[in-house]
Structures are given as structure tokens and as C-alpha cells.
Amino acid sequence: MPLLFAALALIALVGAAGVLLSRNPVYSALSLLLNFVAFAVMYVMLSAQFLGVVQIIVYAGAIVVLFLFVVMLIGGNLPALGRGRRAYVRAAGVILAALFLLALLFGLARPLPNGLAAVGAPDGGSVQALGLALYVDHIVPFELASILLLTAMLGGIVLARRYQAPPKD
Amino acid sequence: MSLPTLDFSLILPELVVLITALLVLIADLLWPRAASRGREQAPAVLALAGLILAGLLTLLAGEWSGATLQGMLVADALARYLNLVVLLAAALGLLLSWSYLPHFSTQRSEYYALYLLAVAGMLFLGKSIELITLFVSLEILSIALYVLTGFHRGQLAGGEAALKYFLLGAFSSGFLLYGAALFYAATGATRLADIAAQNAGGFYMLAGLALFLVGLGFKLAVAPFHMWAPDAYQGAPTPVTAFMSVGTKAAALVALFRVVQAAGSVPVGVWATALAFLSLLTMTLGNLAALRQSSLKRMLAYSSIAHAGYLLVGVVAGTAAGFDAVLFYLFAYAFMNIGAFAIASLLERPGFYAVQDAGIHAADGLFGRRPWLAVAMAMFMLSLAGIPPLAGFFGKLYLFAAAVESGWAWLAVAGVLNSVISAYYYLRVVVGMFMAEPSASAHLRLPLPASATLAVALTALGTLLFGLLATPWFQGISR
Amino acid sequence: MSIVLLSILKSLALIILLLTGFAYLTYYERKLLARFHVRRGPNRAGPFGLLQPIADAVKAIFKEEIVPGHVDKLIYIVAPALSLIPALVIFAVIPIAPDLRLGGFTLQFHVADINVGLLYLAAIASVATYGIILGGWSSNNNYALLGSLRTAAQMISYELPFGLLLAAIILTTNIGREAGTLSLIEILNQPRPWWLWLWLWLAFPMFFITMLAESNRSPFDLPETENELIAGFQVEYGGIKFALFFMAEYISMITGSAIMATLFFGGWRGPFADPGTWYGPIVGFGWFFLKVVALLFVYIWVRASVPRIRYDQLLQFCWKVLTPLSIGYLVLTALIVVFVG
Numbered sequence: 010m011p012l013l014f015a016a017l018a019l020i021a022l023v024g025a026a027g028v029l030l031s032r033n034p035v036y037s038a039l040s041l042l043l044n045f046v047a048f049a050v051m052y053v054m055l056s057a058q059f060l061g062v063v064q065i066i067v068y069a070g071a072i073v074v075l076f077l078f079v080v081m082l083i084g085g086n087l088p089a090l091g092r093g094r095r096a097y098v099r100a101a102g103v104i105l106a107a108l109f110l111l112a113l114l115f116g117l118a119r120p121l122p123n124g125l126a127a128v129g130a131p132d133g134g135s136v137q138a139l140g141l142a143l144y145v146d147h148i149v150p151f152e153l154a155s156i157l158l159l160t161a162m163l164g165g166i167v168l169a170r171r172y173q174a175p176p177k178d
Numbered sequence: 179m180s181l182p183t184l185d186f187s188l189i190l191p192e193l194v195v196l197i198t199a200l201l202v203l204i205a206d207l208l209w210p211r212a213a214s215r216g217r218e219q220a221p222a223v224l225a226l227a228g229l230i231l232a233g234l235l236t237l238l239a240g241e242w243s244g245a246t247l248q249g250m251l252v253a254d255a256l257a258r259y260l261n262l263v264v265l266l267a268a269a270l271g272l273l274l275s276w277s278y279l280p281h282f283s284t285q286r287s288e289y290y291a292l293y294l295l296a297v298a299g300m301l302f303l304g305k306s307i308e309l310i311t312l313f314v315s316l317e318i319l320s321i322a323l324y325v326l327t328g329f330h331r332g333q334l335a336g337g338e339a340a341l342k343y344f345l346l347g348a349f350s351s352g353f354l355l356y357g358a359a360l361f362y363a364a365t366g367a368t369r370l371a372d373i374a375a376q377n378a379g380g381f382y383m384l385a386g387l388a389l390f391l392v393g394l395g396f397k398l399a400v401a402p403f404h405m406w407a408p409d410a411y412q413g414a415p416t417p418v419t420a421f422m423s424v425g426t427k428a429a430a431l432v433a434l435f436r437v438v439q440a441a442g443s444v445p446v447g448v449w450a451t452a453l454a455f456l457s458l459l460t461m462t463l464g465n466l467a468a469l470r471q472s473s474l475k476r477m478l479a480y481s482s483i484a485h486a487g488y489l490l491v492g493v494v495a496g497t498a499a500g501f502d503a504v505l506f507y508l509f510a511y512a513f514m515n516i517g518a519f520a521i522a523s524l525l526e527r528p529g530f531y532a533v534q535d536a537g538i539h540a541a542d543g544l545f546g547r548r549p550w551l552a553v554a555m556a557m558f559m560l561s562l563a564g565i566p567p568l569a570g571f572f573g574k575l576y577l578f579a580a581a582v583e584s585g586w587a588w589l590a591v592a593g594v595l596n597s598v599i600s601a602y603y604y605l606r607v608v609v610g611m612f613m614a615e616p617s618a619s620a621h622l623r624l625p626l627p628a629s630a631t632l633a634v635a636l637t638a639l640g641t642l643l644f645g646l647l648a649t650p651w652f653q654g655i656s657r
Numbered sequence: 658m659s660i661v662l663l664s665i666l667k668s669l670a671l672i673i674l675l676l677t678g679f680a681y682l683t684y685y686e687r688k689l690l691a692r693f694h695v696r697r698g699p700n701r702a703g704p705f706g707l708l709q710p711i712a713d714a715v716k717a718i719f720k721e722e723i724v725p726g727h728v729d730k731l732i733y734i735v736a737p738a739l740s741l742i743p744a745l746v747i748f749a750v751i752p753i754a755p756d757l758r759l760g761g762f763t764l765q766f767h768v769a770d771i772n773v774g775l776l777y778l779a780a781i782a783s784v785a786t787y788g789i790i791l792g793g794w795s796s797n798n799n800y801a802l803l804g805s806l807r808t809a810a811q812m813i814s815y816e817l818p819f820g821l822l823l824a825a826i827i828l829t830t831n832i833g834r835e836a837g838t839l840s841l842i843e844i845l846n847q848p849r850p851w852w853l854w855l856w857l858w859l860a861f862p863m864f865f866i867t868m869l870a871e872s873n874r875s876p877f878d879l880p881e882t883e884n885e886l887i888a889g890f891q892v893e894y895g896g897i898k899f900a901l902f903f904m905a906e907y908i909s910m911i912t913g914s915a916i917m918a919t920l921f922f923g924g925w926r927g928p929f930a931d932p933g934t935w936y937g938p939i940v941g942f943g944w945f946f947l948k949v950v951a952l953l954f955v956y957i958w959v960r961a962s963v964p965r966i967r968y969d970q971l972l973q974f975c976w977k978v979l980t981p982l983s984i985g986y987l988v989l990t991a992l993i994v995v996f997v998g
Contacts, residue, residue, distance in 0.1 A: 035732070035794065042787075062776040070783025071813070074790070078809055081794050081802065119381075136773060136839060145182050149250035150310040153302060156196065157318045160295045163203075164325035167288045172331035175284050 013054065021047035038076045045069050059136045188245055188253040191232035191261055192301045198228025199294035206287030221290040222276050226269065228294060232301075233265040249369045251305040256432060256505075259655065260304035263428045263508045268297045270516045270633050271421030277627030278417050278523055282330050289329060296322035296422070300429035309358040309368040312433055316354065316397065319429065320347050323422050327414040339413020346396060346406040354393025360386030361441070370440035377442065387441045387449055391456070394437070397430040400490065401460040404483050408467075411479035416526065419475065420519035423482040424512045427489065431508070435493055435501055446496060454494045454589050461487030461596040468603050472538050474522050477603060478515070481562060484600060485511060488577060491589055495580040502655045503576035509651070510569035510644050514561040517637030521555045524630055541607055543616030548624050552611045554638040561641045563604040564597045569644030576652060667768045671748055679907045680710035685950075686957050693961035720896035725796075728893060732795035737894065737901035740788020743781045744908040750774040751915050752842050754925050754941040755932035766925075766938060767842060774841040775827055778916060779820050782871055786812045788905060789873070793890035804889025807968060808873065814975040815870035815877075821983040822864050825990040826920055829853060832994055845924045856993065860986055861921050863979060865955070868913040870975070872906060875960040877971060914952035915945075922948050 024047060027040025045068040052061035143151050186193060202221045209220065236258060246252045272293065279289055299319025306312035324347060328340025358368075364382035365373045392403060399407035411419045438449060464484030471477035489511075492504035525540040545552035561568035574597060578590035644651060684699065684706070691698030699706035724730060754766035771777060786809055793805020830837035830844055832853065838844060849857075870877040891902050918924055925941035932941075966974070 033729075035729075035791075039732075039791075058771060058773045059776070062773050062780045065780040066776070066783050070780065070786075070816070074783075074786055074809060074813060077790055077794070078806070081790075081806065146248075147250075147310065148182055148184070149248055150308070150314050153311060153314040153318065156295065156298065157314055157321065160292065160299075160318050160322050163288060163292060163295070164321055167285060167292070167325055168328065168331075170285070173284050174332055175280055175282065 010054070014051070017047045017051050017054075020044075021051075034080045035077065038073055038080060041076070042069055042073045045073065056135075059139055182248065184247060185245070188247050189251055189302075189305065190239070191235045191265070192298055192305070194232040194235060195228055195294050195298045195301065198225060198231075199291045199298065201228075202287050202291045202294065218280070218286070219276065221287045222272065222279075225290040225294055226272050229265055229269045229272065229297070233262065233269070236261040236265065246307065249371065250308045250311045251302065252307045253305065256435070256501075257305045259505045259508075260428055260432045261301055263505070263512055264297060264300045264304070264425045266509075267421050267424040267428070267512045267516060268293070270512070270520070270637060271417045271425075273629045273633035273636075274417035274420060274516075274520050274523055275415070276629035278415060278630070282332055282415070285329075289326070292322045292326050292329075293418075293421070295319075296326065297425070300425045303429040304432045306433065307370045307436060309361060309370070312437075313351075313355060313358060316430075316433070317351060319426065320351065320397070323418070323426065326418045326422070327410050329418065330413070330415050333413075335409075335413040336415075337413075339410045342406050343410040350393050350396030350403065352393075353389045353396070357386045357389030357393055360389065370436055374440045374442050379444070383441055383444050384448070387438070387444050388452070390437050390441075391434075391449070391452060394430050394434045395456060398427055398434070398486050398490075399483050400456050400486050401463040401483065404460065404463070404486075407483055408476055408479045411482065412473065412476045416475065416519055416523035419479070420516040420523075423479075423519070424508070424515055427482075427486060428508045428512075431489060431493065431504060435504075438493065438496075450494050450496055450586075453490055454586060457487045457490035457494060457589065458592050459487075460484065460490065461593065465596050465599045465603075468600065471603075474525065474538055474540055474607070475519075477538060478518055478522060481600065481603075482515060484596065485515070485562075487596070488574060488593060491577050491581050491586070491593055494586055494589060495577075495584045497580060497584050500577075500580035500584065502652065503573070503580045505655050506576055506648075506652050507573035510561070510573040510641070513637045513640030513644060514558045514568070514570055517554065517634060517641060518558040518562065520630060520633050520637060521551060521558070524551070524624065524626065524634075538607075539610060539614070542610040542614035544611040544624075547616060548626070551624070551626075551634065554634050555611060556608045557638055557641055559604040559608050561645070563601040565601070567645045569641045569648070572645060572648035572652070664768055668749070671768065672745060675745060675748065675908055675911060676904075678911050679904050680714065682907045682911060682953065683713065684710050685953065686960075689954065689957045690961055693958075714900075717897050717900040722897070723895050725893050727797045729795040729797065732791050733893075734898070736788050736792035736795060737898045737905070738788070739791060740785065740905040741901050741908070743785040743788075744905050744912055747778060747781045747909075747912045748915065750777055750841050751912075751919055752845055752924060753915075753945050754938040755930060757935075757938045758933055759935075764938075766942070770840055770842045773839045775823055775839045775844075778841075779816070779823055782819065783813075783816055785871070785909065788902070789890050792894065792902065796890070796893035798893055801890050801892050804892075808890065811870055811873070811877065811971060811975075814972055815867045815979075818863060818975065818979045818983040819867040819871065821980070821987050822860050822867070825860060825983070825987045826857065828987070828990050828994050829857065832997070841919055845919060845926065856990070857921055860983075861917070863983055863986070864917065864921070866979060868917065869956070869959065870971075872909040872913055874906070874910060874956060876963040876965045878965060910953060910956050911949065914949045914956070917952055918945060918948035924948075 021044050024040045024042070024044030027043065028037045031037040031040060045064060049061040049064040049069070052058070052064060202224050205220060205224065239253075239258070243253070272290075275289070275293070279286060283289060296319045299315050299317075299322060302315035303312065303319060306315050324340055324344040327343050328336050330336035360382045361373055362368055364378045364380065364386065365376040367373050367376060396403040396406075411423060414422070441449070461484045464480050464482075464487060468477050468480035468484065471480060489504055489507060492500040492507065494500070495503075521541070525544075541552075541555060544555065557568060561570035564570045564574045566572075574593065578593050581587070581590040581593070687709070688698040688706075699709040702708040702712045724733065749768040750771060752765075752767040756766070757764040789808040789812075790805045793801040793803075793808070796802075826844075827837060827839060829849075830839075830847060832850075834847075838847075869875075891899055894902060925945040927940070927944035929936070930941035930944050931937045
């Protein structure tokens with residue numbers, strides 16, 4: 010198991026690095042896909058099968074496809090991407106990333122906050138447990154999320170329609 | 179299989195608003211396009227009816243005892259007042275949209291449906307007592323408002339406003355979400371009551387609260403997170419600006435109040451001091467920037483940033499009296515601010531593709547053209563500046579008094595000084611209206627649509643009555 | 658370790674089975690199409706032309722490997738494999754015969770019984786788009802790009818009714834028990850009342866249409882419309898790489914039929930397919946095979962009889978007819994589950 014985890018972690022890291030280092034946005038998107046799939050397998054290993062499958066459906070099946078769609082429509086070969094950036098932008102990126110690393114290490118070095126003790130409950134990732142959490146305990150935000158999606162859909166349609174000036178009288 | 183039982187009567191007004199939004203959409207689908215003239219305004223009529231019904235239900239619901247829906251949404255007195263403020267602002271904004279929308283858009287049902295969804299988001303936000311619910315409600319109102327901001331698709335400024343609002347808004351949602359995650363990390367709970375009960379201290383709570391302040395600060399347009407506000411308020415259709423400048427503030431303030439109360443383990447001094455400085459910065463910056471604006475709408479946008487600063491004073495005070503003052507101020511603000519925006523929208527001239535912004539001198543000589551309009555506008559301006567006996571004065575009085583009572587005298591002094599600064603730009607408009615000649619480009623005859631007139635009349639009446647009857651109103655809120 | 662070894666062996670057997678199935682599916686299709694056209698079909702290689710698939714395979718393998726100069730080489734080469742793998746991998750959760758018990762040893766005729774089997778189907782189906790999109794993009798050819806964009810839109814759109822119908826089927830597993838299941842094996846083991854069969858068969862035509870679209874079969878073979886796009890995303894492909902795309906399409910037909918056979922027609926269940934007996938697996942596999950072949954016949958029948966529809970009609974049909982219908986079906990199913998079940 011540790012061996013499998015190491016291999017997956019390596020794949021995920023390679024994917025993440027690929028996102029950053031590829032000159033070609035399509036390769037970046039594919040590296041992202043690799044990263045997502047590696048994480049999906051890790052979820053399955055942690056006996057959160059549902060989460061793993063949903064990760065594939067949502068991220069691999071929809072989001073990265075969307076990215077590819079956009080990249081392909083605006084022209085997949087954008088070699089200029091990433092070049093010609095100002096030095097201070099790079100420096101800011103490096104500093105922020107370093108700060109983030111520090112924050113993560115800081116969080117890991119401390120004892121786990123009390124609130125997270127309950128997270129790793131056995132069978133917490135099963136479909137049954139998730140179903141209860143979503144449809145019984147959190148039914149209110151779940152239903153609100155459907156309203157949120159309706160709003161976003163409506164907004165998307167409004168913005169995507171061709172603008173038609175009203176007739177002047 | 180046991181399904182949860184939910185008491186939907188607690189969220190009846192919200193459900194009415196939501197169902198109205200759906201009805202507006204369905205009516206658009208089923209009612210043939212070529213039908214009579216009545217179809218044109220049908221969505222507006224429907225939406226207004228829904229808002230009024232929701233308002234009546236809120237009023238008639240009797241005492242809201244604080245019963246909760248699974249610990250996610252609460253129907254308490256705070257939520258009730260928020261409901262009233264938001265529904266009032268929404269109804270007034272809708273009256274403005276009635277005659278304004280046809281100038282620039284044919285997508286009426288979509289507009290009113292999004293408008294109602296934004297209202298629903300605000301109402302839900304005011305009732306949220308759980309982090310996930312809070313976040314989702316906030317997103318409902320934000321996304322609806324992003325689109326409404328860019329609804330004026332014929333002009334570039336609208337798109338720019340919407341894009342800026344969207345990008346910064348999405349960014350701020352990220353902050354809020356990180357804050358929520360840290361709260362969860364510290365306590366293992368998402369319900370605010372449980373978080374408060376845990377009384378967990380330490381770094382995670384502090385950092386979480388700080389991130390929450392940033393996230394909600396963006397929505398409130400509190401400096402230094404106000405960058406989006408002037409552009410968004412200027413680029414958005416004026417009725418939307420009027421509505422969102424009041425509604426969003428009200429809902430986000432209630433959410434902020436609830437969150438701050440829940441994070442009880444963080445020492446009061448810490449967050450109150452942080453908020454006090456934000457408040458000071460916000461009102462000073464808003465007022466100073468408003469001095470230099472050449473567009474009436476943009477000036478009002480900066481003024482609304484400054485008012486966010488005043489409102490924060492009540493939260494800083496941290497007492498019940500402080501928040502009562504906030505609620506009172508929100509009512510007053512709803513009347514005077516929407517009134518001011520209403521007149522700004524009347525002064526705008528519909529161009530061929532776009533509605534022209536009203537310049538700072540657009541109101542010049544208004545007294546000669548439309549005397550009653552000028553009187554109303556003067557009332558709004560004086561009230562915004564905080565001059566007795568209008569509503570704005572008493573609002574500020576209660577706010578600053580609460581601050582002094584709980585030991586924030588310097589903040590109150592800063593607030594008073596700021597009001598003095600603000601008086602300059604408000605009074606400049608008043609002086610222009612009564613003394614100056616109308617600018618050459620002004621219409622000689624200003625069209626006055628009935629719905630907008632009604633809105634102006636209502637807001638003027640509200641501004642006056644809230645001022646004259648301030649004490650009984652305030653006592654009503656405190657009770 | 659033996660479990661891992663067994664799984665590997667099972668997977669290998671399954672792949673061999675599927676590849677053979679693919680080879681003879683092409684033969685089956687050509688023969689059937691010939692019947693529809695009143696021709697004879699392949700009849701030169703071997704008796705009744707039975708060796709024809711092998712001849713085709715040999716031809717494809719020994720063609721010269723051409724990688725055009727203007728393509729994105731890595732993705733160009735990977736894409737055909739990416740489109741084939743999902744089609745193969747889906748089969749892992751489909752039971753093809755009842756368990757065989759010999760003494761204390763039980764042999765199960767499926768590779769994995771994961772408790773989210775039905776969602777696994779949806780997940781793999783959603784990944785299947787990549788091979789085609791990437792193949793079209795890496796070819797660096799306008800026709801190919803158009804073809805692949807069409808596929809992406811088509812497959813994503815049709816995943817919607819597909820997912821909704823799957824959800825309806827998942828709901829029905831709740832009837833008369835504590836909790837439902839997402840495992841294909843358990844679904845097969847649950848007895849269904851007769852009215853539920855009828856109700857499910859009502860959804861079958863819709864489900865079949867989504868499967869047609871998901872496997873890019875006629876009348877939804879827009880990605881490769883010869884008369885508009887030459888061959889769509891596969892224009893620049895030849896030899897074995899073309900054969901891989903071809904294989905992916907046919908194997909996804911087989912998987913589609915297998916899924917439908919399992920969900921709607923009881924999979925390996927049938928007279929004399931008794932689990933636990935020595936002959937059960939053989940008869941069970943026989944039933945499964947027959948059902949799959951019958952469904953494949955429908956695929957080919959549709960191809961022979963229905964003209965290709967226009968692209969906008971395709972999407973309109975999905976969003977304005979199929980999706981609302983499947984939402985309605987889902988709602989009705991939920992009502993049935995709550996009130997009848």
C-alpha cells in the first residue's frame with residue numbers, strides 16, 4: 010500500500026509540475042487531468058470510493074474537457090504563454106508559493122486541530138454516509154445549491170445571448 | 179429510510195420570492211411573444227406582487243421566535259427586520275426598473291427573475307446560521323448581481339463593471355470559504371451555535387475570523403476591499419445599483435454580525451479593533467473620493483462606501499443597542515439612498531445604444547424644471563449628510579451614541595468629522611439644484627414615468643417620517 | 658497476492674474476449690448490412706467469409722506507420738489508445754455469468770465488484786471523450802478539429818440524459834429494502850417485481866439513444882461525417898492507429914449492449930442459469946451472449962435504416978426532448994419509489 014501511495018503521489022506531482030511547466034496549454038490541461046486521476050485513485054484507496062468516482066466524473070469528465078474546449082477554440086498553440094512576463098510577477102509568484110508552503114508546514118507541524126478529529130471516521134466516505142449527510146443533515150444547503158445553479162445557468166444564458174437593443178419609438 | 183421533516187413555514191417569504199422567480203420564467207416560456215402590450219410589463223407586475231406578498235408574510239408572521247430549520251436557517255427578530263429592509267429596497271428598485279429597463283434591454287423576464295433570485299439570496303443570507311448555508315446564500319445573491327451589473331449589454335462600462343465585480347467577488351468568496359474551513363478545522367462544526375458552544379480558541383479561530391472579515395468586507399465594499407464598488411455601481415443599471423447598494427450591505431452586515439457573535443472565543447478587542455480601523459478607513463476614503471467625482475452616480479457610489487463605514491460602527495460597538503442602530507440606519511439608508519439613485523436615474527438620458535450617465539451638474543437648475551423632484555432630492559442629500567430632522571441624522575445619532583457607550587468615542591468623533599466632509603459634496607448638489615442654471619444639454623422637459631415618481635414619493639416620505647418618528651421606530655426595533 | 662493474480666488473469670481473459678468480439682462484430686455488421694442491402698457481404702476469406710476479420714487485422718497491422726509532419730506527435734500517438742481504454746475498462750464491473758462454486762472455491766465472473774459500480778459507468782463514459790478530442794486536436798487539421806469539437810459537445814450533452822436515467826435506475830433499487838445499491842452485481846441479484854420491469858423497459862428506448870450517441874454510432878456519427886468532414890477526427894490516422902479508433906467504437910458498442918443487457922434484461926439471468934450449479938455459468942454466459950448479440954443487432958439495424966441527423970438537430974433533440982423526458986422519468990420514478998415501494 011505505501012508503495013502504491015508513493016507511486017500515485019509521484020504521478021500527482023508530475024501532473025502538477027506538468028501544468029506549470031508545459032508551454033502548450035493543451036499539455037497543461039492534460040497534466041491537470043493526470044493529477045486529478047491520481048487523486049481519484051487515492052480517494053478510492055482511502056475507501057472513499059464515491060468521492061473518487063465523483064472526482065473523475067466532475068473534474069476529469071467535465072472540467073478538463075471544458076478547459077480543452079476553450080483552449081482549442083481560442084487556438085491551442087499559444088507558444089507565447091508564460092513568456093514576456095515581468096520579473097516582479099514571477100518573484101511574487103515564488104514568494105507566495107513559498108509562503109503557502111510555510112503555512113502548510115506550519116499546519117502540519119502543529120497537532121491536528123480538535124475539529125478535524127471526527128473527519129476520518131470509518132466508512133465516512135461511503136455512499137450511504139454521504140447520502141445521509143447530504144439529504145438528511147444538510148438538505149437545506151443542498152437545496153439552496155440547486156437555486157445557486159439555477160441562478161448561474163440563467164445568468165450564463167443571459168450573458169451568452171446576442172445583445173438586442175430595444176426598439177426606439 | 180427516514181427523510182427529515184422540515185418546517186417550511188419558517189422560510190415562507192423566501193419561498194414566495196423563489197416561486198415568483200420561477201413563475202416569471204415560466205410565464206415567459208408559455209406566454210406567446212406576439213401577445214398584447216400587457217405582456218411587456220407582466221414580469222414586473224408579477225415580481226412586484228411576489229415581493230409585496232413576501233413582505234406581508236414577514237409582517238404577519240407574528241413574533242419570530244428564533245425557531246430554526248435544522249439549525250441551518252433561523253427565523254428570529256433580526257432576520258425579520260432584514261427581510262423588511264431587503265424587500266423594501268427590492269420593491270423600490272423594482273419600481274425604478276419598471277420604466278428604466280425598456281430603455282436598454284428586451285430580456286425582461288430574465289432581468290426580473292435574476293432580480294428576485296438576488297433578493298432570495300439576501301433573505302437566505304440573513305437567516306443563515308450555518309457556514310455552508312451562509313456561503314451558498316451569499317453566492318446566490320452574488321452571482322445574480324454579477325449578471326445584473328452587466329445587464330446593460332449595449333455599453334462597455336456595463337461589461338467592465340460586471341467583470342470587475344465578478345473577478346473580485348469570486349476572489350472574496352475564496353477568502354470567505356477559507357475562513358469557513360478554518361472554523362471547521364478548529365471546531366468540527368459548521369453550525370454557528372455549535373461553533374460558539376465549542377469555545378475553541380487559538381490560531382485557527384483567529385485566522386478564520388480574519389478571513390471572514392475580508393470576505394464579507396468585499397461584499398460590504400469596505401475599504402481596502404472596496405475597489406470593485408465604484409466601477410460596479412457606476413456601470414450597473416441604476417435601479418440595480420440602488421437595490422444592491424442597500425440589499426447586499428444589509429444582508430452581509432447581518433451575516434457578519436452572526437459570525438462575529440459565534441466566534442466568541444476570539445477576544446472581542448481583537449476583532450472590534452480591526453473592524454474599527456476598517457470602518458475609519460472606509461468612511462474617510464469614501465468621503466474623500468466622493469469629493470472629486472464628476473459623475474453623480476459615481477459620487478453616490480463613493481458615498482455608499484462611506485456609509486458602509488458608518489454602518490460598521492454599530493457592529494464595532496458590539497452591543498445590542500449598536501446593532502439596533504445598524505438596523506435603524508439600514509431602513510433610513512434604504513429610503514434616502516434609493517431615493518437619491520432614483521433621481522439620478524431620472525436625470526440620465528437614454529441614448530441610442532446606451533443610457534448616458536448623469537454628470538455632477540445634471541441636477542443643476544432642477545428646481546426650475548421639476549420643483550418637487552428638486553425638493554425630494556434635497557431631502558435625500560441632506561439626510562445622507564445627516565442633517566436633522568431627517569432619517570439619516572437619527573441613524574447616525576443612534577450609531578455614534580452606541581459607539582460612545584461601549585467606549586469607542588474616537589470612532590464616533592471620526593464619524594462626525596466624516597459627516598462634515600460629506601456635507602460638502604451633498605450640499606453642492608443641493609446648491610446646484612436651487613441656484614445654478616440648468617446646463618445646456620439638459621432636457622427642458624424631464625420625463626417622469628409614473629412608477630419612478632411613485633418610488634421617489636415613497637422614499638421621500640420614508641426619509642421624512644423616519645426622521646420625525648425616529649424615536650418610536652427605534653424603540654420598536656429595540657424591542 | 659492470489660487475488661491480484663486472479664484479477665489480472667480475469668482482465669486478460671476479458672480483453673481477449675472483447676478483442677475477438679470486436680473482430681467478429683465487424684463481420685457480423687458487414688454481413689447484416691449486406692442483408693439489409695440485399696447483397697452477400699464478405700464471402701471470400703474462409704468458409705462464409707469467416708476469416709475476413711483476420712485478413713483485415715493483418716492488413717491493418719502491416720500497413721506503413723505514417724505520422725504526418727504537422728501533427729502533435731505525442732498526443733497524436735496516445736489518443737487512439739485513450740479512446741480504446743475506457744471502452745475496455747468499463748467491462749470490469751459487468752458480471753457476465755453467475756458464480757461458479759467448486760468445493761470451497763468460488764469463481765466470480767466479473768473483475769471487480771465495487772460498491773459504486775453504476776457511477777463507475779458514468780465516470781468512464783465521461784472520460785471516453787478524451788481520445789476523440791485529443792485525436793482531432795493533435796491532427797492539426799480543420800476537419801479533424803471540427804469533428805472532435807462536435808464529439809465533445811455531443812458526448813457531454815448526451816451524458817446528461819444518460820446520467821439521469823442511471824439515477825432513475827439507481828432509485829428503483831430502493832424498492833422494498835432498507836437501502837439501495839450502486840453495484841451492478843447486487844442489482845442483478847435483486848428480484849424485481851413485474852411492474853418494475855415494465856416501467857424500466859419504458860426507459861429503454863431513451864437509454865438506447867444515449868448509448869448510440871455515446872458510442873458515436875449512426876445516426877449520431879457526426880464526428881466522422883464523410884460528406885462534411887471527410888472522416889472527422891480520424892482523417893489523419895492510418896494503419897493500426899486508425900484500427901484502434903475503429904476498435905474503440907465497436908468495443909464501446911459491445912460494452913453498451915452489455916450494460917443495457919445487465920440493467921434492463923437481467924444480464925446472465927435466464928432459464929437454467931442457476932447459480933451454484935456446474936452448468937450455471939455456461940448457460941448464464943450463453944444468455945448474456947445472446948442478449949448482447951440481440952442488442953448489437955439493434956445497433957446495426959438502426960445504422961442500416963436511419964439517416965444521419967443534422968448537427969443542430971442532434972443537440973436540439975438532446976436538450977429539448979431527451980433531457981426533459983428523462984427528467985420527467987426520474988421524477989416519476991422517484992414518486993413510484995416513495996409511494997409504491
